Amino acid sequence: MRENPVLINPIKRAYLALESWFNMSFGTEWNPMYHLGTLTFFLFWIILVTGLYLFGIFHGSIDGAYDSVEYITHEQWYIAGVMRSLHRYASDAAIITILLHLFKEFAAGRYHGFRWFSWVSGLPILWLVVTLGITGYWLVWDELAQYVAIGSARLLDSLPIFSSSMTSNFLQGQMTDRFFILIEFLHLLGQPLILFFLLWLHVKRLSNVDINPPRGLAIGTLLALLVLSFIKPAVSHGPADLSSMPTVLQLDWFYLNAYPLMDYWSEGKTWILATLITVILMLLPWIPPKKDGPAAVVDLAHCNGCELCFDDCPFEAISVQARTDGAKYEKEVVVDPALCASCGICMGSCPSSNPFRQANEELKTGIDLPDLPVDKVRTMTKEAVLAMTGSANILMVGCDHGFNVNQLDNNETKGVKLRCSGMIPPTLVEYALKNGADGVMVVGCRHNDCFYRFGNLWVEKRFSGERKPILRGRADRRRIKVFGGAETDKTSIEKELKVFRNELLVINEQIAPSDQVDGKELSDV
Amino acid sequence: MFDFKNKLFRYFLQAVNYSIFMWLIWFLSTSPSYRQLADDEAVLTISFAHAGEIREPCHKRTQKELMKLSPNMRAPMDCTRERSPIIIEVLLDGAPMYTHTAEAPGLFKDSGVDIYHSVKVSAGRHNLAIKMDDSVLKEGFNHSFNQDIDINPAQILLIGFEFGQGFVIK
Numbered sequence: 001m002r003e004n005p006v007l008i009n010p011i012k013r014a015y016l017a018l019e020s021w022f023n024m025s026f027g028t029e030w031n032p033m034y035h036l037g038t039l040t041f042f043l044f045w046i047i048l049v050t051g052l053y054l055f056g057i058f059h060g061s062i063d064g065a066y067d068s069v070e071y072i073t074h075e076q077w078y079i080a081g082v083m084r085s086l087h088r089y090a091s092d093a094a095i096i097t098i099l100l101h102l103f104k105e106f107a108a109g110r111y112h113g114f115r116w117f118s119w120v121s122g123l124p125i126l127w128l129v130v131t132l133g134i135t136g137y138w139l140v141w142d143e144l145a146q147y148v149a150i151g152s153a154r155l156l157d158s159l160p161i162f163s164s165s166m167t168s169n170f171l172q173g174q175m176t177d178r179f180f181i182l183i184e185f186l187h188l189l190g191q192p193l194i195l196f197f198l199l200w201l202h203v204k205r206l207s208n209v210d211i212n213p214p215r216g217l218a219i220g221t222l223l224a225l226l227v228l229s230f231i232k233p234a235v236s237h238g239p240a241d242l243s244s245m246p247t248v249l250q251l252d253w254f255y256l257n258a259y260p261l262m263d264y265w266s267e268g269k270t271w272i273l274a275t276l277i278t279v280i281l282m283l284l285p286w287i288p289p290k291k292d293g294p295a296a297v298v299d300l301a302h303c304n305g306c307e308l309c310f311d312d313c314p315f316e317a318i319s320v321q322a323r324t325d326g327a328k329y330e331k332e333v334v335v336d337p338a339l340c341a342s343c344g345i346c347m348g349s350c351p352s353s354n355p356f357r358q359a360n361e362e363l364k365t366g367i368d369l370p371d372l373p374v375d376k377v378r379t380m381t382k383e384a385v386l387a388m389t390g391s392a393n394i395l396m397v398g399c400d401h402g403f404n405v406n407q408l409d410n411n412e413t414k415g416v417k418l419r420c421s422g423m424i425p426p427t428l429v430e431y432a433l434k435n436g437a438d439g440v441m442v443v444g445c446r447h448n449d450c451f452y453r454f455g456n457l458w459v460e461k462r463f464s465g466e467r468k469p470i471l472r473g474r475a476d477r478r479r480i481k482v483f484g485g486a487e488t489d490k491t492s493i494e495k496e497l498k499v500f501r502n503e504l505l506v507i508n509e510q511i512a513p514s515d516q517v518d519g520k521e522l523s524d525v
Numbered sequence: 526m527f528d529f530k531n532k533l534f535r536y537f538l539q540a541v542n543y544s545i546f547m548w549l550i551w552f553l554s555t556s557p558s559y560r561q562l563a564d565d566e567a568v569l570t571i572s573f574a575h576a577g578e579i580r581e582p583c584h585k586r587t588q589k590e591l592m593k594l595s596p597n598m599r600a601p602m603d604c605t606r607e608r609s610p611i612i613i614e615v616l617l618d619g620a621p622m623y624t625h626t627a628e629a630p631g632l633f634k635d636s637g638v639d640i641y642h643s644v645k646v647s648a649g650r651h652n653l654a655i656k657m658d659d660s661v662l663k664e665g666f667n668h669s670f671n672q673d674i675d676i677n678p679a680q681i682l683l684i685g686f687e688f689g690q691g692f693v694i695k
Contacts, residue, residue: 025538032542092550147561157641163630165639168572171683172695224543225550232551244679247562250555260559 015107016488019449028447030217036101038213039221041199043094046222048192050087054080058139060184061177065141066239073235085229088252091133093225095254098126106284109401110451113292114315114341116285121202123281128195133255135187141180143237143246144256146170151259158267172242205339207316208454293342293419294370296335300324302352303366305331308468309346312422314453315339318346318367333367343452344369345422347377348459351469353425355381372419381428384414385435392504394497395437397424399444401451403485403493413497420444422455426462426471429480439479439504443493446484456484478507567648567676569617571655573686576637577609577629578660606635612658613640614666618651640686648678655684655692668692 015033022031032039057080059068072080102122105111111119137148153166169179203209212218237246251260262270295317310318310333317339323332335346347353352365355378363375385395390412398405398417405415418424421444429440444456460482461467471480481500485493562568583604591599608629615623627638653674656666670692676682683695 022542025535025542027535088554089550092554093546096546096549163636163639164574165572165641167641167643168574168639171570171572172681220539220543221546224547228547228550234554243681243683245562245568245681247560247564247566247679249559249561251559252555253553254550260561263561 009107011107012109013488015104016486019446019486020488023446026217028449030214030220031448032097032217033100033104034448035213035217036097036104037203038210039217040094040097040101041211042213042218042221043090043097044195046090046225047087047094050083050090051188053083054087055188060139060181062141062175062180065139065180066236069140069142069236073233077233081233082226082229085232085234086225087136088234089225089228091129091136092252092254093221094129095133098129102126108449108451111285112290113285114339117205118202119285120282121198121204123278125195125198125202127278128191128198130255132187132191132195133252135183135191137252137255138183139187140236141240143240144249144251146240146242147246147249147259148256151262155258155262155267155270158271170242175242205316206453207314292340293372295337295340295342296344296346296367297370298333298335298367299364300327300332300366302364303329303332303350304352305329305333306351307331307333308349308351309333309367312345312349312454312458312467314343314345314455315341317341335367341452342369342371343420343422343455344372344418345420345452345455345458347374348423348425348455348462349469350425354427355425355431356427369419369423372423374425377416377418377423377428378431380416381432382435384416385432385437388412388414388437392438392501392508393436394439394441394501394504395432396441396443396497397421397428398442399423399451399455402445403443403487403489405443407490408494408497412501420450420452420455422450422452422458424459426469426475429463429471430475433476433479437479438508439481439500441481441483441497441500444482444484446486446489449484449486456482476507479504562645562679565648565678566645567678568643568681569622569646569653569676569684570641570643570681571613571615571623571684572639572641572643573684574637574639575611575659575686575688577611578662579604580607580609580634580661581605582662606633608635609659609661611638611640612666614656615642616654617646619654643681646676648676648680650675653684657686657692 019031019033022033026032028034054072057068057072057076059065069084072084074081105115105119134148134152138145138152150167150170153170156162156166169175213221237249251257258270258274261273305320305323307320310320317336318333319336320331321334323329325332346367347365347369350366350368353363353368353374355363355374357363363373363378365374368374381395381397385393388395388411390410393412393414396405396408396413396415398415399421400417400419402421405417407415409415421442424442429442432440442456442459444459445451447456450456458467462469463471463477463480463482465471481496483493483496583602586599586601586603590603591601610629611627613623613625613627614621622644623642625640625642627640628634629638630636651674653670653672655668655670657668658666660667668686668691670684672694674682674694684692685695686692
């Protein structure tokens with residue numbers, strides 16, 4: 001069935017539009033939408049470094065805190081003041097990147113099935129970062145800190161946990177350094193340590209984890225925050241005074257938005273709303289239930305333990321162990337079904353997934369998808385190639401999560417949809433060309449935005465010879481094109497296809513008819 | 526038509542994006558400002574910790590009862606642990622402002638109660654009346670406070686309870 005672009009999820013459409021805008025502005029390598037996680041890490045580094053500097057000057061007591069922050073802001077504005085502003089603005093920026101990261105993964109549908117762990121483990125990070133910001137505002141001990149402290153205490157008092165009132169700690173003459181030191185300990189050590197653990201947990205099921213954004217993007221972000229720190233330095237409110245209530249506050253809405261809600265609503269309703277949002281987000285991976293395909297299966301009879309699939313798996317689902325079948329090879333691979341995304345990238349990386357092998361029998365490979373085995377992929381490829389009757393026939397190999405290649409099917413263009421473009425063994429491209437295709441166009445997800453993280457990247461590297469299994473030298477590169485595209489990129493893909501076809505027509509004209517490949521003859525290969 | 530591949534134009538677009546990013550942080554880190562109290566408002570806070578009276582009167586053990594106990598347990602008085610709830614009623618200018626009954630917390634209901642209540646009131650002169658009952662053994666409210674109070678704008682007027690003094694303005 002052809003996919004109607006109008007029916008594409010409007011949230012995903014909004015995300016793709018945003019992604020296109022950033023691709024136009026930054027290019028695919030620096031697109032911030034592709035580096036939201038690493039950008040957040042980078043912002044955490046800024047927060048950590050500036051925080052350590054501020055800690056050296058900050059006086060952690062009720063009487064000394066405000067004055068020390070005033071010193072930081074006004075007396076040593078050129079270093080400490082900038083550090084304070086950077087500390088605050090990087091924290092605000094982290095909320096932006098985290099929320100965009102959440103939006104992106106949701107819009108792109110990357111939270112179902114095997115991804116439940118990353119999704120669920122990411123939510124406590126958001127809440128922890130918010131509470132980290134709250135305790136940070138507390139330490140300044142100005143009027144805003146007073147508002148935050150009393151509001152937080154009211155929130156905690158509304159829970160049936162504590163026997164004594166926490167709010168009564170913030171009455172005139174009641175506040176002690178002990179409570180202040182507790183908050184200082186939480187902000188400086190307790191919360192950052194938990195955050196570090198949660199971040200480790202969040203990426204635990206991913207392989208090839210990168211925590212650094214591209215240098216250009218990092219420099220741009222740092223410069224933007226630095227400029228902001230100079231033109232609008234972070235300042236405090238008046239000093240906290242527990243005998244009076246500040247009337248007007250300049251709230252940081254990134255972190256403190258729950259407090260006005262609590263004033264207008266109630267503590268209980270605010271808790272209910274926060275709990276409801278958390279529970280709904282936590283349950284999203286199972287609403288509606290979505291089943292991944294069956295996990296990849298290893299066939300030791302065709303596996304020599306080369307570890308290429310282990311290297312390529314984006315989700316740490318493959319491990320290597322000593323050979324168990326008595327074969328002459330040293331190692332074998334094992335798939336953990338609980339971690340397997342059924343993306344098929346491992347099948348594309350297996351050297352045994354060579355369609356020229358076992359030509360007249362069922363093609364077996366070392367690691368395969370039970371519901372879309374390499375033999376079926378070979379058959380689909382062959383059928384698509386033989387069905388084309390044009391003068392420059394192009395086989396388009398697409399994936400389930402990018403542009404639907406079957407939308408462009410006609411007598412000189414046929415699409416084969418795989419789960420991920422990373423499923424393509426380079427030899428499959430050669431096989432298509434040998435069987436009569438004039439060109440092969442691989443249309444996976446947009447560059448750097450593979451649904452399975454690395455599928456399109458691995459294909460590009462295999463074709464360029466940077467990553468095994470490589471496309472052999474004898475394959476005519478002029479007849480192969482890789483172009484990423486999302487559901488909404490039909491126009492640009494059609495344009496690219498047209499250009500490619502014209503190039504193929506020129507190449508075909510340069511080759512004498514007797515040299516041309518006879519599809520029928522070679523279909524027996 | 527613009528050439529999107531043009532490097533300069535791409536830098537310009539990046540500058541636009543960074544400007545939006547900076548503006549978003551600039552604005553939301555302090556704006557819009559939030560008013561939590563009107564200019565002519567103040568806050569009245571009643572806060573204290575107080576343990577209610579023992580729920581039942583103590584019983585003086587007879588010699589016979591004492592002899593039944595092991596030597597180290599022979600305390601002359603036998604008192605139950607459970608304490609009375611605290612019932613408090615606050616009236617501001619004759620109108621009910623706060624009514625609350627707090628059971629003594631703890632497994633044996635023998636702990637003190639923390640009362641905290643804070644409300645916004647208009648600044649100026651008010652009549653404040655507080656009644657508290659902390660004993661089920663005595664009829665009615667056994668502690669009371671009635672006084673005209675002056676509150677300045679934005680002031681937090683704190684009313685506490687001190688043993689032996691009753692309700693006090695702090």
